[in-house]
Amino acid sequence: MFLKQLSVFLENREGRVKDVLKVLKDNDINIVSLSLADSSDYGLLRLIVDYPKKSKEILSENGFTAVLNDVIVVKIAHKAGKLQEVLEVLCECNVNIEYMYALSTGSDDASIVIKASDIEKAAKAIEESSLEIVSKAEIRSM
Amino acid sequence: MIWNETKECMGRDEMTALQSARLVKTVDRVYHNVEFYRKKMQAVGLEPGDIKDIEDLNKLPFTTKADLRDNYPFGLFAVPNNQIVRIHASSGTTGKATVVGYTRKDLDIWSECVARAMTMAGVGRDDIIQIAYGYGLFTGGLGAHAGAEKIGATVVPMSTGNTKKLTTMMKDFGATAIACTPSYLMHIAEVLEEENAIGDIKLKAAICGAEPWTDNMRNTIEAKLGIKAYDIYGLSEIMGPGVACDCQYHRGLHVYEDHFVPEVLDTETLEPLGEDEVGELAFTTITKEGIPLIRYRTRDLTSISRGKCDCGRTLCRLSRFKGRSDDMLIIRGVNVFPSQIEAALLEMSGTTPYYMMIVDRVNNLDTLEVQVELDEKTFSDEMGNLDAYAKKIGHVIQQAIGLAAKITLVEPKSIERSMGKAVHVIDKRKLV
Numbered sequence A: 001m002f003l004k005q006l007s008v009f010l011e012n013r014e015g016r017v018k019d020v021l022k023v024l025k026d027n028d029i030n031i032v033s034l035s036l037a038d039s040s041d042y043g044l045l046r047l048i049v050d051y052p053k054k055s056k057e058i059l060s061e062n063g064f065t066a067v068l069n070d071v072i073v074v075k076i077a078h079k080a081g082k083l084q085e086v087l088e089v090l091c092e093c094n095v096n097i098e099y100m101y102a103l104s105t106g107s108d109d110a111s112i113v114i115k116a117s118d119i120e121k122a123a124k125a126i127e128e129s130s131l132e133i134v135s136k137a138e139i140r141s142m
Numbered sequence B: 001m002i003w004n005e006t007k008e009c010m011g012r013d014e015m016t017a018l019q020s021a022r023l024v025k026t027v028d029r030v031y032h033n034v035e036f037y038r039k040k041m042q043a044v045g046l047e048p049g050d051i052k053d054i055e056d057l058n059k060l061p062f063t064t065k066a067d068l069r070d071n072y073p074f075g076l077f078a079v080p081n082n083q084i085v086r087i088h089a090s091s092g093t094t095g096k097a098t099v100v101g102y103t104r105k106d107l108d109i110w111s112e113c114v115a116r117a118m119t120m121a122g123v124g125r126d127d128i129i130q131i132a133y134g135y136g137l138f139t140g141g142l143g144a145h146a147g148a149e150k151i152g153a154t155v156v157p158m159s160t161g162n163t164k165k166l167t168t169m170m171k172d173f174g175a176t177a178i179a180c181t182p183s184y185l186m187h188i189a190e191v192l193e194e195e196n197a198i199g200d201i202k203l204k205a206a207i208c209g210a211e212p213w214t215d216n217m218r219n220t221i222e223a224k225l226g227i228k229a230y231d232i233y234g235l236s237e238i239m240g241p242g243v244a245c246d247c248q249y250h251r252g253l254h255v256y257e258d259h260f261v262p263e264v265l266d267t268e269t270l271e272p273l274g275e276d277e278v279g280e281l282a283f284t285t286i287t288k289e290g291i292p293l294i295r296y297r298t299r300d301l302t303s304i305s306r307g308k309c310d311c312g313r314t315l316c317r318l319s320r321f322k323g324r325s326d327d328m329l330i331i332r333g334v335n336v337f338p339s340q341i342e343a344a345l346l347e348m349s350g351t352t353p354y355y356m357m358i359v360d361r362v363n364n365l366d367t368l369e370v371q372v373e374l375d376e377k378t379f380s381d382e383m384g385n386l387d388a389y390a391k392k393i394g395h396v397i398q399q400a401i402g403l404a405a406k407i408t409l410v411e412p413k414s415i416e417r418s419m420g421k422a423v424h425v426i427d428k429r430k431l432v
């Protein structure tokens, strides 16, 4: 029910995001979604890829600081109020969202990547609702 | 004006006789009262009677900062604690402070030396002087303060930190002199320029020390403020500010030799060097009671000149400091060793991440940035955790060195590795 997200530490130097993407591309890793957070001094690149473990190893070998952590990816239909529904479910079970970002999963729907304060609780609440969690297999088929 | 003409203009033979007599007494005292020196002398088969005059100085063993640390806090004191009336301390290489103690007579001599320096700078009883060194464990504030009081000047104990208040009082009080670090004075000059207030001040002299500076910096300060600036030298182990000071001819810093005997040593062999040869400066205190030090190695590189100066003083002169024989940095007047940063990082995370200190001077104030390489153990997918990690590093470093540093997290292996000895410092300050 969780997906592994790959996080990479980046200095605010020209071309560092490009460097990461090149390493992944050269190793045939498909990036399904990414988000970049930054402060004045450094950046944090978060990625959903088809083969996260392999990606992490490759990046470490290439001198990047990368870690894997669990996130939940929830499918949301292209309809008004869908994201609101997800947030309500999480709010009801008292889980905080650390961050989230979107990915496109098809023409009819999108998905949202969520890092929650209590990921077990969050996943359970979503599974018990009418919402749908995206699986590893689905990611690989994208 | 010369504060103490008898001592400052003493003939060489007379000075040598005075130094010899005082050295013999000092050696006798440390042999009998300080176990450290007794053992060191016994180890090389020396007895107090073997030291008959100043020529015998080079028979004596050296003292280093590490010796002070190993005997922390009071192990090198030569008097019982009830005779110590003041303690000062400066940061050491490994977190442990270097502690010094003063008897009442030591404080008298200290203020006498600072009084000589202030007089050398043309400051006297008619002057209003702002002391803008830090007051506290650091010797700068209280040391300069006592000397200024001794000459009868009106002393304004500003300490550091509030430049606005300092410039306001400088104008309102009509301050005629200031004692502070040269970089702080540059900063003050710029603030006054911004305030368009250079014309409103009555300042005529500055006594600057606690960090290295150049003739160029002195000229700039003098031109900007329309004053005369003087260089005062000292170190807490020997006494504090006032071990040496330069006169209006700026031909080197006159050492108060009747209290501190300087030697310049070959950095390899540690053999004493001749006049005008550059080496490591060492001092032997010959009047100090609290913590007399024999041949204390300062790590400062300089040379000694002995010819008579145009000011009339016969005291020998130290040339401009040429750097240090160790890796100590002076940042905003504070002594900082890279090993302190290393120890702090080690204590915090159990391993030492690769780091680099970048020292610079922005708007005439020293800045310190510490770059720390992030590894997978400390990396987090959450920005807040990274910020907290950087903040924590900043906190432990401030605890260790007493200075705020900007912490920048960088990628692993992004700090350049040197082939030989690890380089942990980039000093961008240009002292030209």
Ligand SMILES: [Zn+2]
Binding pocket: B247, B248, B249, B254, B309, B310, B311, B312, B313
């Ligand atoms: Zn002179």
